[in-house]
Amino acid sequence: MLNFNTKQLSIIEQLNLSQDVSVVVSLFNEQDVSQLSLNNLLTVLETANALYRSGQPIIDDQVYDTVYLQELKNREPEHSFLNTVEPEVVIDSKTVALPQKMLSTDKAYSFEEIKKWIERLLKAAGELSIDDSKIDIRVTPKLDGYAAFDDGSKLYTRGDGSRGQDITRAFNRGLKVAEQGGRGQGPGEIVIKKSYFDSVLSDSFENSRNIQAAIIAEKKVDKAVQTAIDAGACVFYPFSLITNWTGHYSEVLSDFEAIVERIWNAVDYDIDGVIFEVTNDEIKQHMGATRHHHRWQIAFKVNDESAEVKVLRVIPQTSRTGRVSPVAELEPTKLSGATISRATVHHYNMVKTNGVGPGAVVQLVRSGLVIPKIEKVITSVTPELPIDCPSCGTHILWESDHLVCPNKTDCPAQTENTLVHFFKTLGNNDGFGPKVIEKLHEHGLKRIHEIYDAAKNNFVGFGFGDKTAQNLVDQLTASREIEIEDWRFLAAFGVSRLAGGNCEKLLQHHSLDELFAASVEDLVKLDGFAQVSAEAIVEGLENVREEYFKVKSLNFNLAITTKVSEQAAVETPVFGKVLVFTGTMLQGSRGDMEKQAKALGAKVAKSVSSKTSYLVAGEKVGANKINAAKDKGVTVLSEQEYLELLANN
Ligand SMILES: NC(=O)c1ccc[n+]([C@@H]2O[C@H](COP(=O)([O-])OP(=O)(O)OC[C@H]3O[C@@H](n4cnc5c(N)ncnc54)[C@H](O)[C@@H]3O)[C@@H](O)[C@H]2O)c1
Numbered sequence: 272m273l274n275f276n277t278k279q280l281s282i283i284e285q286l287n288l289s290q291d292v293s294v295v296v297s298l299f300n301e302q303d304v305s306q307l308s309l310n311n312l313l314t315v316l317e318t319a320n321a322l323y324r325s326g327q328p329i330i331d332d333q334v335y336d337t338v339y340l341q342e343l344k345n346r347e348p349e350h351s352f353l354n355t356v357e358p359e360v361v362i363d364s365k366t367v368a369l370p371q372k373m374l375s376t377d378k379a380y381s382f383e384e385i386k387k388w389i390e391r392l393l394k395a396a397g398e399l400s401i402d403d404s405k406i407d408i409r410v411t412p413k414l415d416g417y418a419a420f421d422d423g424s425k426l427y428t429r430g431d432g433s434r435g436q437d438i439t440r441a442f443n444r445g446l447k448v449a450e451q452g453g454r455g456q457g458p459g460e461i462v463i464k465k466s467y468f469d470s471v472l473s474d475s476f477e478n479s480r481n482i483q484a485a486i487i488a489e490k491k492v493d494k495a496v497q498t499a500i501d502a503g504a505c506v507f508y509p510f511s512l513i514t515n516w517t518g519h520y521s522e523v524l525s526d527f528e529a530i531v532e533r534i535w536n537a538v539d540y541d542i543d544g545v546i547f548e549v550t551n552d553e554i555k556q557h558m559g560a561t562r563h564h565h566r567w568q569i570a571f572k573v574n575d576e577s578a579e580v581k582v583l584r585v586i587p588q589t590s591r592t593g594r595v596s597p598v599a600e601l602e603p604t605k606l607s608g609a610t611i612s613r614a615t616v617h618h619y620n621m622v623k624t625n626g627v628g629p630g631a632v633v634q635l636v637r638s639g640l641v642i643p644k645i646e647k648v649i650t651s652v653t654p655e656l657p658i659d660c661p662s663c664g665t666h667i668l669w670e671s672d673h674l675v676c677p678n679k680t681d682c683p684a685q686t687e688n689t690l691v692h693f694f695k696t697l698g699n700n701d702g703f704g705p706k707v708i709e710k711l712h713e714h715g716l717k718r719i720h721e722i723y724d725a726a727k728n729n730f731v732g733f734g735f736g737d738k739t740a741q742n743l744v745d746q747l748t749a750s751r752e753i754e755i756e757d758w759r760f761l762a763a764f765g766v767s768r769l770a771g772g773n774c775e776k777l778l779q780h781h782s783l784d785e786l787f788a789a790s791v792e793d794l795v796k797l798d799g800f801a802q803v804s805a806e807a808i809v810e811g812l813e814n815v816r817e818e819y820f821k822v823k824s825l826n827f828n829l830a831i832t833t834k835v836s837e838q839a840a841v842e843t844p845v846f847g848k849v850l851v852f853t854g855t856m857l858q859g860s861r862g863d864m865e866k867q868a869k870a871l872g873a874k875v876a877k878s879v880s881s882k883t884s885y886l887v888a889g890e891k892v893g894a895n896k897i898n899a900a901k902d903k904g905v906t907v908l909s910e911q912e913y914l915e916l917l918a919n920n
Pocket residue numbers: 319320321323324328329330331332333335336356357373374375376377411412413414415417418419429459460510513546570
């Protein structure tokens with residue numbers, strides 16, 4: 272659980288988000304980021320960013336970058352949030368135009384990516400007929416402070432890259448320019464000496480970001496901060512003066528690690544990477560910038576994605592399917608920047624055979640989940656195995672690798688998790704999280720339709736306040752009125768092997784109600800459903816049949832999945848092809864084109880890979896993207912060419 276302090280809560284309140292503070296807080300505690308709706312994912316990003324820019328970060332940068340931002344990149348690579356400078360959040364404060372645009376940086380996490388960036392430099396140099404021998408690269412520590420711009424009379428924050436705030440007061444408070452530099456050196460970073468922070472400030476401040484915020488804040492500075500400024504421990508460090516390594520690009524290629532290491536340890540300030548930039552002005556001009564970063568500059572960052580950790584104990588948790596999962600409580604450890612104190616073990620067979628219990632040492636790996644998984648056991652001990660279901664006390668049984676609670680009718684954990692899963696999967700409502708569901712269950716509501724049958728006065732009777740009770744009623748109404756895809760509705764029932772993807776595949780052939788009449792033979796005929804899964808699906812549907820028809824009769828607003836008519840499918844020119852759509856389309860929205868392509872039997876992917884058949888590029892698609900696709904052997908079609916391909920059918 273993340274604990275928000277009062278400052279953070281008050282910042283969130285001022286953000287004017289469409290959701291309650293408590294809802295926003297709960298989004299941060301969703302363990303599996305892929306479960307967040309796009310809107311909720313953006314809320315998390317915007318909120319984290321606002322807290323970070325106000326000196327009160329709630330999550331670590333690596334979690335922000337590798338978990339949340341990465342998820343958005345995977346889902347919506349073109350999203351505007353990714354293509355602009357992440358704005359400072361200015362609450363109640365005036366902004367002024369910056370003397371010069373300030374951008375973010377492009378990021379690389381491997382030598383391979385740096386090599387590719389150098390190739391782009393060489394290409395630009397080639398286009399300008401600049402000789403290879405003249406291409407030098409400057410490498411500097413990427414200061415992890417507060418970006419600012421000093422024009423000699425005023426100091427500005429970076430703001431949204433075009434407009435910032437006037438924070439000249441920081442200089443009036445005695446802030447010095449690093450390296451005995453004078454004023455007016457342009458862009459730089461306000462930073463705090465690491466050694467001073469560790470020895471003097473770390474007891475009273477959680478991180479140096481709190482202090483950077485205090486230096487520029489309108490309100491009076493804290494005494495300890497003023498002392499730090501006076502001692503010269505806080506400085507404005509212009510990038511032009513920063514310690515650097517500058518040399519020929521070939522040396523960067525041949526000596527990469529040594530150069531990075533040297534610069535990584537070159538300054539006594541927090542850094543979060545190393546910046547590479549070309550020095551040749553002509554090349555810089557030619558390469559230019561996106562709205563987000565300069566193409567002639569790139570930040571190299573490192574992910575420490577794995578750690579060895581001691582297990583304190585293993586606790587069993589019963590899921591909605593009755594499977595009892597082992598959750599390891601760990602000695603709190605930093606991983607990818609976040610402090611981790613719990614992790615899931617694959618299954619109890621791993622606990623048993625690899626000896627996971629108090630005192631064991633395990634290797635943790637972060638894999639896109641906020642709570643990481645245990646990949647390997649380094650030191651084993653006598654395992655801790657439960658005998659009974661932690662929720663209902665029924666004797667649990669082995670089913671291949673798993674321990675399972677066989678109590679299908681009366682296990683609180685299974686019932687509650689099933690209900691939570693339903694509302695969460697619908698995704699068009701709020702309010703039916705684990706706490707609320709637990710309370711409803713205590714008052715005897717065990718089925719989805721029973722919750723829908725409850726009226727406001729029932730909720731009040733269960734002990735909810737008047738406002739919450741009304742909200743629950745409104746949310747139930749919303750969940751029926753806001754349109755959702757029929758496959759999502761089906762997935763919400765939590766039938767084994769019927770997550771969203773399989774539901775969508777099935778509904779391309781059978782309508783919802785037809786599915787409940789389908790036989791194993793019917794399903795096996797479909798691409799992607801083998802005998803075993805078909806049997807499990809038919810049995811699973813049978814188990815939820817009664818509840819499904821009761822809930823369906825409540826009139827949900829379902830968008831029906833388009834059927835792939837086998838006849839048409841074989842004849843369409845894109846049947847079985849993998850398509851990627853990018854850029855702005857003229858004929859309609861990209862979403863509509865993707866739907867149409869799916870209906871014609873194509874597979875639609877979000878990003879280009881060697882499996883892609885066609886990249887359909889609309890307006891405003893960069894040459895790089897098109898060339899990258901061509902390099903992978905992908906046929907690139909304009910929107911017009913694509914429409915002609917369909918029309919020629
Ligand atoms: N923890 C959180 O909740 C949270 C939220 C939002 C953003 N972030 C972090 O902020 C970062 C993105 O922020 P950003 O847009 O400021 O971008 P960035 O990390 O790419 O940094 C770009 C900035 O680096 C600065 N910089 C530092 N040293 C430099 C040098 N030697 N040469 C040139 N520039 C240098 C410049 O001011 C430039 O504006 C991400 O890494 C992310 O992790 C964290």
